Amino acid sequence: MTACAHAAPRLPKLLFGSETRLSAEQIYPRLFDAILEQRLPPGSLLPEQALGNAFGVSRTVIRRVLGRLSDQQVVVQRPSHTAHLAAPDPQQARQVLSARRLAETTLIGLATQRARPAQIRQLRQLVERERLHHERGERCAAIRLGGEFHLKLAQMANNAPLARFLNGLVPMTSLIIARYEAPCCEHCAWQEHAAIIDAVEHGDADTALGLMQQHLDRLEDKLVLEQRH
Template identity: 80%
Template sequence: MNASAQAPVTTLPPLLAHGEVRLSAEQIYPRLFDAILEQRLAPGSALPEQALGEAFGVSRTVIRRVLGRLCDQQVIVQRPSHTARLAAPDPQQARQILSARRLAETTLITLAAQRSRPTKIRQLRELVARERQHHEQGQRCTAIRLGGEFHLKLAEIANNAPLTRFLNGLVPQTSLIIAQYEARPCSHCAWQEHAAIIDALERGDGEAALALMHQHLDHIEAKLDLEG
């Protein structure tokens, strides 16, 4: 029996609200990602297209698009002729992902400080406002996902395509790691640190933005228990 066949399968309940119209792949992606971060799907779980299609009330073709995006971000592992399964980074892999992310982020924040414009600053603030709202409503996993989107928006502002593609795989994996290994709550919320980074970018203070990014990544790593 292959490894994917042995992976645990979590049966999802219907994920369409009463009277809700059929969802697109773009609408399903955040819902499925949030379910993953909430650990309604255990690390290593198989993600059969048929079961996911039934849960969301859509065809397997739509689900394939969602799984393809998650595969590109390395949140799921998908091999030819095998059922997709959720990634399960071990502590050593988690440390490597965090180290690689720090290298990418510290370069991208310097570039973003040089290229930020009022329109981009406004988009960042709108994203952080949503992150704060979900945090204050106790929707931790949605806030984690939106926090990741904040970092990807920074990469977009930096306008370095290879680094952006690199970070596009690291940030979602970090969200997965936070959901799996977070043990110690941080004294500062991520949205507050994101807001401080935006303030530095708006002032055009690249050195402050870089220092704040290092501090933010330090806090992410400090709240993880990777020793068990």
């Protein structure tokens, strides 16, 4: 755990921009974006009461959000301990990326076989939102939506164990990208996501697999994973 995990951060409402009472589903992307933007540094404590005050909701609502982030390994929860943010080091980052590649190269073939038109439309809508955030310079929202693209694609494969496995890797990858991406990186993931959708829609498994492998290669290439001192 990093040094910043030893003190609970102050979490004013302005940090998250909550003006009205929010649901757990609305709080999740706001908190995740704050994490990706490193407004909450890696290792930070996440006290339920402080988060509840910041969002103007009960600890029960916050507990649901933290539970979801814990399932995705972005937040670490232990009995009788305050939850804190994960702080993946370069070695952990490489392990996550390697495991993710194994899962995604299997899932993409299944998704190509089983995709339905309604699911393709949902994917295209998601990528359009990702594009808009990218063009507005909202980098971390675009990263989060890019991760959601891969999770939606995994659902299309209709293999629940593999989809659950990926659910514990993709959000962590988003955290890794936010932390380790090289400065001034111009990589536009949404364009590659759009190309993958085209291949899946046409039932072209070989092209979809090749595009996914290239996409994961570029994702890894833009990361600076040497040990930080």
